[in-house]
Each structure stands twice: as structure tokens, then as C-alpha cells.
Amino acid sequence: MIRILPFGAFHNRQPLAYAPIRARLAGPVELVDTPSEAQILLISHHKDLELYGTRLLRLLAARPALRVVLLSEEPFWDSCWAPDPFSRYQGFATPEGVLPYAVLNHHTSAIYRAQRIPYFLLTDPRYIAHYRPLFDRNAGRSAAEWLAHFRDVPLDAGFIGEKRSHDRHNPAFPAQDVWGLSVFRSRFTHLCTAGRVLRAGKGWSDGPPRQELPDWHADKLALLDLRCRYVAGFENTHQADYLSEKIYDAFAVGAVPLYVAGKTHAVHRLVGPAGWLNFYAPPPKATAFDPRRRVTAPEAAAYAAVQARLATLFQDPAATETELDRLTTALVAEFRRLLS
Known part of the structure; x- marks a missing residue:
């Protein structure tokens, strides 16, 4: 079970926020309520780093095994706000040090590489x-x-x-x-x-x-x-x-x-x-x-x-079901890779 805490101002704009996808992830993924329970803190926009970067760095200092992951569903956000929309592993400078985080978006992963339905x-x-x-x-x-x-x-x-x-x-x-x-x-x-x-x-x-x-x-x-x-x-x-x-x-x-x-x-x-x-x-x-x-x-x-x-x-209906399976399998594989 992968324990994930959706975090930040844009937590409702990422794949795990949508009921059809969340239901498919119910087996391998558990959404938790507090950082102390989480293996992954999931943010969805570069603005979340600007808003909460120092807080996230302190959480990582307390729990070094924790991972901060920017899971973006929107290339518009990535290309207009992120300094680097294309690198999988990045660091964000805060007043207390550099916050390491991973980026999962249309460019750095196959999550959004649809087979039949986007x-x-x-x-x-x-x-x-x-x-x-x-x-x-x-x-x-x-x-x-x-x-x-x-x-x-x-x-x-x-x-x-x-x-x-x-x-x-x-x-x-x-x-x-x-x-x-x-x-x-x-x-x-x-x-x-x-x-x-x-x-x-x-x-x-x-x-x-x-x-x-x-x-x-x-x-x-x-x-x-x-x-x-x-x-x-x-x-x-x-x-x-x-x-x-x-x-x-x-x-x-x-x-x-x-x-x-x-x-x-x-x-x-x-x-x-x-x-x-x-x-x-x-x-x-x-x-x-x-x-x-x-x-x-x-x-x-x-x-x-x-x-x-x-x-x-x-x-x-099988086309939608198959695409949802592909999407959720890709998400789980990416989360496991980041935790390995």
C-alpha cells in the first residue's frame, strides 16, 4: 500500500482527486490525512512550492524517507510557471535550504500517454x-x-x-x-x-x-x-x-x-x-x-x-475501462519507482 497525502492549494486538480481514478487506485494506494502517515506528499502546481516550500522542507527534515512529488495534469501550468517543465528530479530553493522533489507530468512520465481516450x-x-x-x-x-x-x-x-x-x-x-x-x-x-x-x-x-x-x-x-x-x-x-x-x-x-x-x-x-x-x-x-x-x-x-x-x-465501455486501467497502472508504477 502506497500512502499519499494530496497537499497544497491545487490538491483538487490532479488525478487522485477524481472519483473514477481514485476508485481504481483504492487497492494499491491509500489517501491519508496527515504528513506523519504519508510516504508521498503530492502537490500539483509549481505555485505550491512557492507557497509551502519551507514547510515541505521541514517535513522532509523530520522524515527523510518522505517524498515530495509534483504530479501535474496541466502542461499549461508547467510551461507558464515552472522554471524547468522537463526534468524529473529538481530542487526548489527555500530560505532554509533546497527542497528536493520529483516531477511527474506529460513530459517526464508516460502517465498521460493515452492509447485510445485522453x-x-x-x-x-x-x-x-x-x-x-x-x-x-x-x-x-x-x-x-x-x-x-x-x-x-x-x-x-x-x-x-x-x-x-x-x-x-x-x-x-x-x-x-x-x-x-x-x-x-x-x-x-x-x-x-x-x-x-x-x-x-x-x-x-x-x-x-x-x-x-x-x-x-x-x-x-x-x-x-x-x-x-x-x-x-x-x-x-x-x-x-x-x-x-x-x-x-x-x-x-x-x-x-x-x-x-x-x-x-x-x-x-x-x-x-x-x-x-x-x-x-x-x-x-x-x-x-x-x-x-x-x-x-x-x-x-x-x-x-x-x-x-x-x-x-x-x-x-471497455475502451474507457481499459484506458482507466492503463492510467492507474502507470500512476502506481511511477509512485513505486519514486519510493524504491
Whole structure:
């Protein structure tokens, strides 16, 4: 049994915080309530080191066998806040000395290297539950029917996301092909002025933050469903193993996704190499996109094929179960390695 204490201001944003994953870990992992019980103190953001570094160092001084592990689910945090997002073993300077810690993230481990379903969609069963009826509907449409749909949609493009322009949100690590996309996608949204365009989210529209809605994901799907020719699926960060819900949302609502992915990006094997538009260029640079652009017949054929594959994927409970098994096995293996 591996005894773990989730610790810090971001303890609710890491794999063990989500019920489907936590349930799978109940055998080999025990979540404890105090540092004196723990073998691993688990933090989730570099900010936790800034907030609690001295306290963590004192806990290690009292119990040298204790391990501090930064388990990050978010390349956006790693690339924008961490001085080094790519090294597995690091040290954080505190007024009382250097705190040693290990980093488990998309770059330093295989935890998030999905085989069929990306990590984020496993954190809450509602995501796939939302998708099932939409992809079932979509899978019944032919390429010709999609072409007719794209011709007649009321909106040319839809963009939902927070407007960001701060330099912090625009990191670049060319050697690792890791790029911040928050500023890129905000600029892309701003430059998309032709046609009928929906822009929503903090900085683009009024109202409370979308995260405060009773179900922000269902709200997003309902807002966009069968209304747009193109929908932006741009991530916060370009990293080879990182996919969130965004490109899947665009397919689910019957729009062609706009995305950024290099040749080694997991989207090519998890979704497929076609059926979406790719704006990858190192470094990513937003240019004016005309969403009145017509979808071609070959693009519609590839799009219909993706819809059929995704419908099959999300209707198969074994696919989710197998991916959860893979994820939790990888987590346990990493924890054991750090304790050995």
C-alpha cells in the first residue's frame, strides 16, 4: 500500500482527486490525512512550492524517507510557471535550504500517454455521457449530408475560451516542441472577422466564468450544437501527449475542428490525421482565417469517417475501462519507482 497525502492549494486538480481514478487506485494506494502517515506528499502546481516550500522542507527534515512529488495534469501550468517543465528530479530553493522533489507530468512520465481516450475525458463520466448521443447522431450522416450541413449552418465559426494576452501565457520551448497557445488562440479569435462568428468566454462576452456554471461542458455543447461550420479546438499548450476535450467537442457539435498539432502529436493517432484543420507552425503564429471557406468533398469524407470512429469509441465501455486501467497502472508504477 502506497500512502499519499494530496497537499497544497491545487490538491483538487490532479488525478487522485477524481472519483473514477481514485476508485481504481483504492487497492494499491491509500489517501491519508496527515504528513506523519504519508510516504508521498503530492502537490500539483509549481505555485505550491512557492507557497509551502519551507514547510515541505521541514517535513522532509523530520522524515527523510518522505517524498515530495509534483504530479501535474496541466502542461499549461508547467510551461507558464515552472522554471524547468522537463526534468524529473529538481530542487526548489527555500530560505532554509533546497527542497528536493520529483516531477511527474506529460513530459517526464508516460502517465498521460493515452492509447485510445485522453486523460481529461476520464476524470468525470459526464464528458463521455454527453458525447454518446451526439456522436451516435453524427455517425448516421454521410459525407454528402455533412457538406449540405456545412453549407447551411447559421454561423461560420465558434470560439469559446478565455481571452489571454500576457507574456507569461506565451511560453516557447522549441527543442521540446512545446508552445503556449493561449495568446495564439486569442489572437486567432480576434483576427477571425469575416462571416458570422460566435465568441464567448472571459474577455469575449459578459456573464460569470464558465467554470461557475452548473455544467459548463453541457452548456458549451448546447451553445454550439449544429450551429457552426468551424469550431476552435485549440489547446492551452501544444505538447505531444496533451489533448483535452476541445477537439472532441468540436466534432460532437458537428463542426470542423480548428487545431494545432505537430507530426508527433497524439491527436493523429487518437482522432486521426484528417477531418480537422491544422494550423501548426513552429512557432505558432495566428493569421487571419476566413471561416466562410468551403469544406471540400475529400474533407467531408474524412470528417464523416472520424465521426463514425468516435461514435464506436464512446459507445464501448471497455475502451474507457481499459484506458482507466492503463492510467492507474502507470500512476502506481511511477509512485513505486519514486519510493524504491
